[in-house]
Amino acid sequence: MAKVKALKCKECGAEYPVEPIHVCEFCFGPLEIVYDYDEIKKNISREKIEKGPKSLWRYIDLLPVENPTVGLSAGFTPLVKAENLGKLLGLNNLYIKDDSVNHPTLSFKDRVVAVALSKAKEFGFDTAACASTGNLANSVAAHAASAGMKCYVFIPANLETNKIIGSLVFNPVVVAVDGNYDDVNRLSSEIANEFGWAFVNINVRPFYSEGSKTLAFEVAEQLGWKIPNVVVAPLASGSLYTKIWKGFNELREVGLVEGDLPRMLGAQAEGCSPIYQAFKEGRDFIKPVKPNTIAKSIAIGNPADGPYAVKVAKESKGDIQIATDEEIIEGIKLLAKTEGIFTETAGGTTIAVLKKYVEMGMIDKDEVVVAYITGNGYKTMEVLEGKLEKPIHIKPSLAEFKSKVIGG
């Protein structure tokens, strides 16, 4: 595999062969893929990418997979010019990267799972697994079904009903753990050590997380091979945020785009904001918190990539802000009524924080801004209960329509 050289510890720099491992045996730091960009440069071009499949696999030269077999339709989701929301906020070049219609399970997780399970098949695994706040479980269960793999998904027992059914329908073993995501994650790590399964976000994590880079690649291509000035993205484990940054860096590295890198603005829920807290207090380490927010898909109290996210926020001259549960719901409603896009709580957090940044004067009106919408509103419907206008009930009569609806 000429394009991938090794795995490398992000902390001490120790190198490892390309295997399903994720932790440095010397310092316990996380492992990251090392590419041979000189080699990649020789093969990659805008033309080649544009002729590629209508999926994230058009960027295979920058992904750690040789033979994509899982998630062949994932990615390459719409970039929507948000004219109405832009006008309302006073932004002339606002775009929504809309993963709420990602194939097949309606969140950005279809990207990382496509990469993780394609790689897992290359490694010879026959069982897929994950620890999840819901979206990942949906995606792993769906992709394992289509890949013909056995599947175990581990979720907090108190997850949204829709997200649980959205996993069960694919017929995996769903293990509902009494506790929050961090409890689920700890248990999953123990299990990963003992069973020979491809836990996409544990032992296959270095490969898995690379899938999120495609969120940067696609945006650059869809902007006409340009880097935006500002990115607004949600922070859960911190992986997505750091990989979007890595993606834009790589595009410059291999010569596909020129120009300045974006300011990375991050969004957390007030009820679970350990990365925001660390950034604000100038810490390079995370103090774990106990999540208490409706934004369950980003409610990770002990985020694995938190310290790296803080670093990216600083390095990119970016920032991290928070939204309350009420602001998150307002964010969902605002995006829906202006742009016709229905997102889940994570997307509501992103929109709420985008609004905050505009109000704080931290985005110039002519800057190119991309807000990442990472999931679909159908998965977190219960948060809207009592928060929307009600239907007007009438009998099937024109007279009743006129009196009750038009008013008279």
Next chain:
Amino acid sequence: MAKVKALKCKECGAEYPVEPIHVCEFCFGPLEIVYDYDEIKKNISREKIEKGPKSLWRYIDLLPVENPTVGLSAGFTPLVKAENLGKLLGLNNLYIKDDSVNHPTLSFKDRVVAVALSKAKEFGFDTAACASTGNLANSVAAHAASAGMKCYVFIPANLETNKIIGSLVFNPVVVAVDGNYDDVNRLSSEIANEFGWAFVNINVRPFYSEGSKTLAFEVAEQLGWKIPNVVVAPLASGSLYTKIWKGFNELREVGLVEGDLPRMLGAQAEGCSPIYQAFKEGRDFIKPVKPNTIAKSIAIGNPADGPYAVKVAKESKGDIQIATDEEIIEGIKLLAKTEGIFTETAGGTTIAVLKKYVEMGMIDKDEVVVAYITGNGYKTMEVLEGKLEKPIHIKPSLAEFKSKVIGG
């Protein structure tokens, strides 16, 4: 508008100018767009289409719109090679056309609404409306929001909760009518006559329904500019089914594909099967029925295009079959566990009927078969209640995992 010549009555052939009208004033027959295929032939080519936008608008030369402004990301959804389901059924070339991830509201309705409201804007309407079984209401509400149009959607009061919230979030006026879809439709026709609104499936219907042709165009392109041997599609009003047929015919007419047209196999729910009944009894007219099925999105008891669907079934050497509610749920589960695609009841109906056709020996194992999945499972989750395996609840302990999940 050189490509569109006129509107024409499907019954008596009377011609009309291109205006927001839908019924012949002489014989009350429905109006249909008449194109100048010689003119279109001069402009259209595979190369031009392949360079077009990643949406249904790549086929603008065969759509009755000059200036697309609404639904710019609708369409061009994945065509998935269904290896697992194919193997299980004994089909070597089975494909799923997957509109469960259509942008923005996860059903094929985003196609017809993109066309209808782009046209409505050209006509100068400022208000969008529809009579809907749910998916259409979601789509009209979303597209009206992004188009800056006022919006009224009319639905049966007993609709699935998720579908109602999936409209309300876009902030239209939702009118819940005591009655079934046919009652809603009758009332909407009265309202359409009196208010100057763009009722997408009433006065704008001739334009609206053309959007479904893109389901044929995309499949042909995605198969490498080939026509499939067999199509399996659901029947509600009958419009989608007849327009898929029209789409394949048009591709041949303008010289983009060669070869035989497909056999059109249709799927209805047993609890609402007026088109199936007419086909079976050799009638060219529809006897309206009172719907009683979980497949609410296709529960139209008095289908507007029913007679034309019967005609297409005959003309294409096709057929129409039905599925019971139980079979529909099994169809949803079958597609999910084999292909990782989660569809709603209409899709379950299609898969159930596909299975039936294979069992009846009506599809040869090497034929290229395309099953149209028209909507997303998140919208009809309640039908799965009690029909899926349950999560296994455990405390966050490895010992408990081993004893309760792995078994010991």
